[in-house]
Amino acid sequence: MGWRRLNHLLHRDIGYLCIGLTIIYAVSGLVVNHTSHGFNPSYTIEKTIAEVTPPEKGSQPDVAYVARVLSELGETAPLKNAAMLAPGVLRIFVEGNTLDVTLNTGQVSLEKVKRRPFLYEMNLLHLNKAKGLWTWLADIYAVALFLLALTGMLMIRGKSKWRGVILTGIGIVGPILYLML
Amino acid sequence: MMLLLLPLIAIAQELKLGEPLTLSEATKVSEINNHPENYFGKRVMIEGLVINVCAARGCWMDIASDVPFEKIQVKVVDGEIVFPLEAKGKTARVEGIAEKMQLSKEQAVEMAKHQAMEAGGTFDPATVTGPVTFLRLRGLGAVIQ
16 A cells, blocks of 8 residues: 555544544534633623522521522422621522622522533543543644644645645645734 | 433543543542642642533532531533533532642623623722632543433
């Protein structure tokens, strides 16, 4: 088998192997690029305001009051914890929801957090939040992409040689030009 | 691979992030807040309730002190450790280096603006009247339960 044939086979098979992760990294890359204070790529964050009965004057909020707040709001998710955040502000943590109760008015600020289906997992992999074994797999993928580029360059020949040279050149010069501007 | 990973995430009871914890004894947050000069540049381990997490990048979290209404912020290098939003309301043990942050008025305005945007609120620059000094922990590793 000649080296060109071997190069072609390598390019094809590495390409097949990379399809899945390339889709994951591409989709995640798009959403992560647009991370901002108003957009979390892995979670939806919904903020609302509600009202509950404030505790009786002079009384301190206790477990029963926390239960009453959750009941009045119809919040059924498991309770994680509760703490006085500041004098007069009770923070209640339930699964997927954080509630800040202003004790003298009964006003409640709710922050519901939910994982974005698929995007959460894609970002977890793309941003290597898992670390450990995934670091190795991601490194292998990076090397595979490098080999894909290298074998791709070696395929530039024949009738479409100049097209290959020009398009490859654009791909290389683009980021360099951006950095120089 | 993705489907394989999902059950692993679901069954994880204790989330370990960053470097493994090396200290066995926790220092009280109130002790660090009251005597910061004793801790600057030193590696400490704290333990407490996670009361807030950076909503944009998971790059910081606030740990409640053992003294009511006090807290300490743990800041990590973006991407090195990402605190999940689900950490809120859970107990965390965090190890890191205590840092003294000295901000000029302009830097303090920028930071307050940044925090207000993260909280989804409005920001009035007049609330920052001068330079700000505060203490925080540069997080190296954490275990969230």
